[in-house]
Amino acid sequence: MYVTYLECPRCKMRLPEKVLANTCSQCDAPLLVRYDLATIGAVCDPDSFSNRSWDMWRYRELLPLPRKVEPVTLGEGMTPILNVSALGNELGFSRLFMKDEGLCPTGTFKARGASAGVSMAKLLGVEHIALPTAGNAGGAWAAYGARAGIGVTVIMPKDAPVQTIQECVAYGARTYLVDGLISDAGRIVGEACSRLGWFNASTLKEPYRIEGKKTMGLELCEQFQWRSPSVIVYPTGGGVGLIGIWKALQELRSLGWLRGSMPRLVAVQAAGCAPIVEAYHQEKEESTFWSGAETIAAGLRVPKASGDFLVLSALRTSRGTAVSVSDEDIAVKQALASRWGCNISLEGAAGLAAIAQLADEGWLYDDDEVLLINTGSGLKNPGGPLPELPVLDIDASL
Amino acid sequence: MYVTYLECPRCKMRLPEKVLANTCSQCDAPLLVRYDLATIGAVCDPDSFSNRSWDMWRYRELLPLPRKVEPVTLGEGMTPILNVSALGNELGFSRLFMKDEGLCPTGTFKARGASAGVSMAKLLGVEHIALPTAGNAGGAWAAYGARAGIGVTVIMPKDAPVQTIQECVAYGARTYLVDGLISDAGRIVGEACSRLGWFNASTLKEPYRIEGKKTMGLELCEQFQWRSPSVIVYPTGGGVGLIGIWKALQELRSLGWLRGSMPRLVAVQAAGCAPIVEAYHQEKEESTFWSGAETIAAGLRVPKASGDFLVLSALRTSRGTAVSVSDEDIAVKQALASRWGCNISLEGAAGLAAIAQLADEGWLYDDDEVLLINTGSGLKNPGGPLPELPVLDIDASL
Numbered sequence: 079m080y081v082t083y084l085e086c087p088r089c090k091m092r093l094p095e096k097v098l099a100n101t102c103s104q105c106d107a108p109l110l111v112r113y114d115l116a117t118i119g120a121v122c123d124p125d126s127f128s129n130r131s132w133d134m135w136r137y138r139e140l141l142p143l144p145r146k147v148e149p150v151t152l153g154e155g156m157t158p159i160l161n162v163s164a165l166g167n168e169l170g171f172s173r174l175f176m177k178d179e180g181l182c183p184t185g186t187f188k189a190r191g192a193s194a195g196v197s198m199a200k201l202l203g204v205e206h207i208a209l210p211t212a213g214n215a216g217g218a219w220a221a222y223g224a225r226a227g228i229g230v231t232v233i234m235p236k237d238a239p240v241q242t243i244q245e246c247v248a249y250g251a252r253t254y255l256v257d258g259l260i261s262d263a264g265r266i267v268g269e270a271c272s273r274l275g276w277f278n279a280s281t282l283k284e285p286y287r288i289e290g291k292k293t294m295g296l297e298l299c300e301q302f303q304w305r306s307p308s309v310i311v312y313p314t315g316g317g318v319g320l321i322g323i324w325k326a327l328q329e330l331r332s333l334g335w336l337r338g339s340m341p342r343l344v345a346v347q348a349a350g351c352a353p354i355v356e357a358y359h360q361e362k363e364e365s366t367f368w369s370g371a372e373t374i375a376a377g378l379r380v381p382k383a384s385g386d387f388l389v390l391s392a393l394r395t396s397r398g399t400a401v402s403v404s405d406e407d408i409a410v411k412q413a414l415a416s417r418w419g420c421n422i423s424l425e426g427a428a429g430l431a432a433i434a435q436l437a438d439e440g441w442l443y444d445d446d447e448v449l450l451i452n453t454g455s456g457l458k459n460p461g462g463p464l465p466e467l468p469v470l471d472i473d474a475s476l
Numbered sequence: 477m478y479v480t481y482l483e484c485p486r487c488k489m490r491l492p493e494k495v496l497a498n499t500c501s502q503c504d505a506p507l508l509v510r511y512d513l514a515t516i517g518a519v520c521d522p523d524s525f526s527n528r529s530w531d532m533w534r535y536r537e538l539l540p541l542p543r544k545v546e547p548v549t550l551g552e553g554m555t556p557i558l559n560v561s562a563l564g565n566e567l568g569f570s571r572l573f574m575k576d577e578g579l580c581p582t583g584t585f586k587a588r589g590a591s592a593g594v595s596m597a598k599l600l601g602v603e604h605i606a607l608p609t610a611g612n613a614g615g616a617w618a619a620y621g622a623r624a625g626i627g628v629t630v631i632m633p634k635d636a637p638v639q640t641i642q643e644c645v646a647y648g649a650r651t652y653l654v655d656g657l658i659s660d661a662g663r664i665v666g667e668a669c670s671r672l673g674w675f676n677a678s679t680l681k682e683p684y685r686i687e688g689k690k691t692m693g694l695e696l697c698e699q700f701q702w703r704s705p706s707v708i709v710y711p712t713g714g715g716v717g718l719i720g721i722w723k724a725l726q727e728l729r730s731l732g733w734l735r736g737s738m739p740r741l742v743a744v745q746a747a748g749c750a751p752i753v754e755a756y757h758q759e760k761e762e763s764t765f766w767s768g769a770e771t772i773a774a775g776l777r778v779p780k781a782s783g784d785f786l787v788l789s790a791l792r793t794s795r796g797t798a799v800s801v802s803d804e805d806i807a808v809k810q811a812l813a814s815r816w817g818c819n820i821s822l823e824g825a826a827g828l829a830a831i832a833q834l835a836d837e838g839w840l841y842d843d844d845e846v847l848l849i850n851t852g853s854g855l856k857n858p859g860g861p862l863p864e865l866p867v868l869d870i871d872a873s874l
């Protein structure tokens with residue numbers, strides 16, 4: 079394995095690898111895993127991956143787990159990229175592709191972070207993990223914890239999607255609801271971890287979740303024949319996937335494996351909770367805690383992301399942008415996607431709403447290729463009550 | 477493309493390919509697609525597939541769609557095979573693997589059949605499809621129909637799983653409920669198709685659904701390095717997947733690509749609807765319509781499968797067997813799988829119950845490798861009411 083050290087992206091402090099670490103001990107920023115890219119480039123190349131296992135662990139050289147250690151896997155990754163130009167036409171932009179993370183275990187992209195995070199936690203001797211969640215991360219970490227035989231405690235807002243609560247319980251996680259937001263849950267988790275010796279696996283409180291999410295970036299480049307689409311649209315709650323994709327692209331470029339240009343990154347948030355959009359347009363380096371956060375897209379209800387400065391930096395460096403969309407538009411776009419055969423998450427639907435806005439504003443160029451990351455399956459956001467349907471007798475005819 | 481003709485497996489009647497066909501015009505049996513395997517073997521080999529798209533269409537030479545025609549795809553296939561030995565230990569058999577079809581679009585293996593069936597229907601000019609369904613096939617064909625721009629009418633039992641009803645409606649299918657079973661829905665569909673000129677896409681009423689399901693067999697052989705596990709356990713409603721997997725294995729063996737032995741196939745049904753199990757143990761060539769069919773595993777509630785004779789023949793030729801399991805055991809095994817991180821369908825859980833039975837009876841050998849086909853995601857069988865969970869105040873501690 080080719081990890082050299084863990085690095086604080088803010089103060090540049092370095093930690094040795096193979097240490098159970100949370101955040102930077104000096105400035106509390108998230109830690110990033112750094113690799114010996116020169117050696118990786120000498121031992122493998124883009125063709126090395128095609129005959130490997132059908133999951134994200136095929137990019138083993140660019141992941142933190144030592145080669146001889148079995149990952150904690152449920153088959154996450156290698157999700158398809160669909161040409162959705164017909165759907166795009168309805169949004170005003172036809173060169174549209176969608177990477178469907180709904181086909182990950184537990185139904186969302188959270189599986190990637192959990193697979194990497196739980197694999198490393200197991201390797202490093204963790205016996206109990208705790209995390210706050212808006213819903214889907216809890217389900218994912220509960221599943222991978224169960225698979226690894228590691229205890230998991232999850233705290234989630236009491237109005238989190240019912241199915242995500244059900245799955246945490248089914249996977250055997252100790253599941254608590256909180257009469258508040260994910261930020262409140264996070265505070266309770268932090269205190270409990272300090273007191274009880276549990277490992278805090280909150281978003282960006284440990285360095286490996288990003289590495290799992292990074293594989294979305296590795297995959298999409300491989301799927302585009304080691305190029306990148308010109309625009310990547312990412313529904314942004316905690317923003318780990320956006321940070322991870324950007325890290326993947328930088329690593330691939332350093333390796334010389336990525337041909338062509340880097341993409342412009344677009345962060346999408348809900349109008350009822352848009353701290354990163356606000357900070358981006360106010361040209362701030364960090365976001366401000368968003369009071370009264372509210373949106374139907376539970377995964378976007380993150381009032382203050384601890385990696386906000388990394389998200390904002392990636393948006394600026396890539397010459398991207400940040401867009402907020404209304405809940406009404408999210409619901410409309412989710413229904414529209416279904417009419418084209420795609421059962422996407424509310425967060426993914428927010429991305430569609432943003433693409434329509436960007437097309438309308440002329441921010442997209444005619445020759446752009448736009449890739450939406452659909453972060454989860456619509457099966458985790460079941461629709462409301464059934465419409466009245468005709469019930470036939472057994473001797474009926476249509 | 478290498479299709480030679482369509483063949484009736486009962487009376488051996490042949491039909492030219494590129495004809496919109498339902499069943500055999502002489503004996504009404506399902507039609508099978510036959511290929512020029514000698515030419516396929518000359519133009520490609522097992523290594524040909526590794527650099528292709530991440531879906532079932534990578535096995536293009538062994539599929540009916542002409543090479544230059546774009547398939548109607550949502551990224552179905554290339555599902556993982558997990559080593560679930562810890563779960564197997566609890567069932568009394570540790571060399572257990574699971575192919576997780578829950579990671580297909582629409583959450584079940586039905587996506588494969590729908591992708592192949594809708595692709596061919598579109599190619600052959602179909603404008604409206606109708607089918608009966610226990611639930612999941614309806615969702616899948618509705619999704620692929622929406623993606624293809626083909627109209628879909630679905631008729632399903634009024635007590636089909638709510639989520640499958642919701643998804644048919646969301647995909648824009650004309651959705652009807654029937655106060656009866658899938659067999660009743662099938663009769664109404666058949667009559668409507670004759671009268672209205674719709675294409676009847678009922679199970680085994682058209683030849684291409686099998687070809688889609690066949691890709692499970694192609695994939696599992698590739699995943700086992702072009703060998704087969706010694707036992708394949710298949711939850712059997714209509715049995716199309718079992719027929720398809722057996723067809724795949726035979727084609728691969730004819731091509732000389734499959735090393736080692738053929739597997740023993742095991743059909744699993746619910747005790748409340750076990751026509752194939754009954755026919756197997758009574759050594760009959762066909763099953764008898766099962767009156768009063770009832771089980772919590774909706775996909776297994778098929779009182780008489782039109783391909784029963786093909787399923788029974790595959791079970792016998794492979795020296796396999798057929799097992800029925802109780803609803804109570806299905807529910808227990810679904811919960812057990814969750815405790816090991818696997819959120820499987822009720823039908824998949826029936827397979828686990830069968831494996832425990834077979835281990836207990838000594839039908840499995842110590843050196844067997846058993847592969848369960850988990851046909852769908854547990855997300856499509858949401859659990860019952862939530863247990864009472866603790867609700868914390870925002871200033872609480874654990």
